[in-house]
Amino acid sequence: MTTIEDANFALQKVLDAGSQKNVIELAWIKNVRVNIPRVIVTLSLPSFANSQRDRIVQEVRGVLLDFEDIDDVQIEIDNNSSKTESQNQSNAPELQKIDGIRNIIAVSSGKGGVGKSTIAVNLACSLAKLGLKTGLLDADIYGPNTPSMMGVAEQNPKVTEGSGSDQRLIPINKYGISMVSMGFLIEEGQPVIWRGPMLNSIIRQFLYQVEWNNLDFLVIDLPPGTGDAQISLSQSVPISGAIIVTTPQQVSLQDARRGLAMFKQLGVPLLGIVENMSVFIPPDMPGKKYEIFGKGGGQTLANENDLPLLAQIPIEIPLVDDSNKGVPISISQPNKESSVVFGNLAKLIKNQFINA
Template sequence: MTTIEDANFALQKVLDAGSKKNVIELAWIKNVRVTIPRVIVTLSLPSFANSQRDRIVQEVRKVLLDFEDIDDVQIEIDNNPPKTESQNQSNTPDLQKIDGIRHIIAVSSGKGGVGKSTIAVNLACSLAKLGLKTGLLDADIYGPNTPSMMGVAEQNPKVTEGGGNDQRLIPINKYGISLVSMGFLIEEGQPVIWRGPMLNSIIRQFLYQVEWNNLDFLVIDLPPGTGDAQISLSQSVPISGAIVVTTPQQVSLQDARRGLAMFQQLGVPLLGIVENMSVFIPPDMPSKKYEIFGKGGGQTLAQENDLPLLAQIPIEIPLVDESNKGVPISISQPNKESSIAFGNLAQLIKNQFVVR
């Protein structure tokens, strides 16, 4: 039976084109997990080697598939490069990984009212539909709407046995998503009036004192703006990438620019822009599309920052109606244009981190 040692030995055949050293001695293989008949390899390339990525991925897959008892090779791309010596000497806080979570995706917006939570919920559902183990953390402490959008607002999460720091919150599971939200812990309509230290404390508890079980992706719905929650999160855990949500309106772009600048200053990798409410599609004339909030805002923002425009999500009446019923449209009506756009977004995110 193929072992981790066998896999590592075989991977020594994969060489860097420049130095001719192998990927093991260069420490470009971050992790290898063998569960017959599958091998999962985490590949961590320095920026100067990104041009070799496709070749290296192909060669890694080839040498591992040579083993008779291996028929599936999954390659994950670690987009958090190792710190340089200067970074290690700086005052940047050490980031603490969350056991059992491979990738953390933050969904953010510079202002409220752009549909950020809708994006986060439907992205999580679409990732789960791709067969990926997915969690959703509603860190929008001041407006925790995801329980209502997922149809679980009346449920109460349980805790594991034990006491003190050993106790962990058990997420609510719906549509294949492990969900944790402040909305489960407060009464409906109750305001959350917290200053920074208390806010930071609850976010850390939601990250580290929850029974997250071996997730491929944890999608985090951040509160709007550039305040304590975003800073606390970015300085607590290694975020794999952030998505910034905007609408085509100029006023939305101004706020989104501030959000982008914040993540850049905090050293959080940016995955790209999602333009929500790009067009309105009337139900009686689905061939018609009306640009009621303007045109091209998301593309402009993406080009300004040399980022991809990941998705343009239209406004559809069922998108609103189904959300009010507690059923994300990506679950209830997968053939709608917005659902297809969410599915394509999830596929892009998957491809960014998991190569099959």
């Protein structure tokens, strides 16, 4: 005879599309009552998971009806969870605005190696080319690559006059972009081993103790994953929207889903998905495109979360070579396909936040 333990074990097959955790692990199943041949399940979903409700209900019913002695599954929806969530949000600390910044765009990825920094750098360059005052904050504390990618690795930022909290860091400026990065403050190859409070402190200094000077957009290059930096930033800064970077590969999608789930739980608006390395364009055959990492991954992720696929960035040799030389392809070769795609992405972002 099917027991409550059997039912709970079976329910572990039902997964959240974002985090890929099961409904038992997420505590979305509030109660299970077994009275053969009937099972009554109380489902308690947070508001960000409401878009999955119909699917989850169907899958819960399906896994329980697989038991031979169960022929009736009743699903009760607990609406108190959304009330509790609203109360928690009303008690949350107020986000502190940053003087002189109109919009903050966070560029994130669930894992390293997907080209997140390349996206952040070229998005910032493309926004600046539209005549928008743009800043770039390299918050990837453990892998600060933007100084090298922007050709300013040898420069050192200056500090305004004053003392203590009155001092402000003056960003490095190139290509019309104001930049701050941990890479300016440490020697090349020096490891950064900060954790927790120290990490949060340096990120806050980069945000609130910098002379940003009336930016239309601040693009933030987040470290990969779902750790202290992302959580600290999302809980303390009014992010206008987050962009999730992935590749077509399935392993990249799995990590990106975790990042999406984190931003949803933190209440950060999601702008959409950028699929990097979508195709390879050989330099000797520009009319050819090879899907060397598979295809459709970005669109799949977008469809799962009811988000737009903002851009598909191809792999082009100049995209890599020029970046290594410290010149983003959006600047060096504006007619290349990847540059055009970055330009279109910047226009989408501009149109969403700046009145035409």
